[in-house]
Amino acid sequence: MNTIATQLDPRMHPRLDVYGVIGNPVAHSLSPFIHEQFALQVKQPIYYGKLYADLGQFTPTVETFFARGGQGLNVTVPFKLEAFQLCQKLTERAQAAGVVNILWQENGHYVGDNSDGVGLVRDIEKHPFQIAGESVLMIGAGGAVQGVILPLMEKNPGKITIANRTLAKAQAIVDRFLPQAQVSGVQLSAMALAHIMQIEEAYPIIINGTSSGLQGSSPFEPEQAQHLKQIMQPNQPSLAYDMVYGKETHFMAQMKACGFQAKDGLGMLVEQAAEAFEVWRNLPSGSLDTAAVLQMIRKSRL
Numbered sequence: 001m002n003t004i005a006t007q008l009d010p011r012m013h014p015r016l017d018v019y020g021v022i023g024n025p026v027a028h029s030l031s032p033f034i035h036e037q038f039a040l041q042v043k044q045p046i047y048y049g050k051l052y053a054d055l056g057q058f059t060p061t062v063e064t065f066f067a068r069g070g071q072g073l074n075v076t077v078p079f080k081l082e083a084f085q086l087c088q089k090l091t092e093r094a095q096a097a098g099v100v101n102i103l104w105q106e107n108g109h110y111v112g113d114n115s116d117g118v119g120l121v122r123d124i125e126k127h128p129f130q131i132a133g134e135s136v137l138m139i140g141a142g143g144a145v146q147g148v149i150l151p152l153m154e155k156n157p158g159k160i161t162i163a164n165r166t167l168a169k170a171q172a173i174v175d176r177f178l179p180q181a182q183v184s185g186v187q188l189s190a191m192a193l194a195h196i197m198q199i200e201e202a203y204p205i206i207i208n209g210t211s212s213g214l215q216g217s218s219p220f221e222p223e224q225a226q227h228l229k230q231i232m233q234p235n236q237p238s239l240a241y242d243m244v245y246g247k248e249t250h251f252m253a254q255m256k257a258c259g260f261q262a263k264d265g266l267g268m269l270v271e272q273a274a275e276a277f278e279v280w281r282n283l284p285s286g287s288l289d290t291a292a293v294l295q296m297i298r299k300s301r302l
């Protein structure tokens with residue numbers, strides 16, 4: 001028996017729609033606070049909790065949650081791929097992402113969606129940085145990057161270059177999204193991170209989609225960051241966005257020192273949560289006040 005699943009037991013909240021975030025680890029998650037704020041905004045009382053699953057226990061934990069009346073789950077590390085594989089139905093953006101971060105049931109079937117990419121582009125645009133027509137340098141080629149490429153392309157950047165330590169992984173993402181890139185007129189290409197010094201044109205938006213921030217490191221050697229500074233366009237603000245959130249990452253500090261505006265992924269977290277809440281509660285996309293929630297979290301962490 002999976003005793004851990006009893007951490008979040010929908011039967012304990014019989015009068016409320018129960019949602020949660022499933023992960024390992026999950027104790028640190030800000031999602032319950034964020035969803036509680038959205039519920040207050042729209043005056044729809046729900047219960048949102050944390051659901052820990054042992055590695056290898058994702059599916060039984062999910063099944064128990066829904067069998068006990070749960071309404072929906074956000075899925076976080078390391079279960080997004082397992083969630084994708086569990087679903088009988090996927091939204092177009094989940095299909096493109098290859099991973100699922102929103103899960104619910106319809107007529108006993110699992111439905112999966114992905115709001116990470118929407119969360120990223122909304123947060124970038126709120127900073128405010130325009131993506132349309134601009135060149136975006138994406139660092140990394142793991143699941144996190146694959147999950148956001150399609151929504152990024154839908155904002156019509158002129159160019160997206162994916163630079164990764166392992167070139168073959170960046171090339172695989174390019175191959176996967178090339179047909180959509182050609183339709184949208186986005187120049188999509190891959191390069192080895194080691195060749196970043198060969199870049200000659202400016203990228204006003206650089207996104208760190210690697211997990212380096214979680215290891216306390218940066219994907220860039222100091223001279224690579226310096227090179228990006230040298231090719232920055234004067235008179236145009238440039239954004240260095242780290243998809244990791246929490247304290248200032250090494251990448252952010254490095255890029256700030258080079259004159260970039262550095263942002264962490266906290267806004268992306270709030271935006272992707274808003275989209276999940278809107279999907280579950282059938283609210284118009286973008287209708288929740290995410291700025292207010294983001295401000296509350298930032299204040300509480302000072």
Ligand code: ATR
Pocket residue numbers: 139140141142143144145164165166169209210211212215217218219220
């Ligand atoms: P996630 O699901 O978070 O994307 P992942 O699929 O394991 O995790 O991918 C991690 C990404 O971070 C990869 O692109 C990885 O590069 P490799 O493909 O070469 O392994 C990248 N990465 C992790 N640590 C890094 C570091 N210190 N410097 C550069 N890239 C790093």
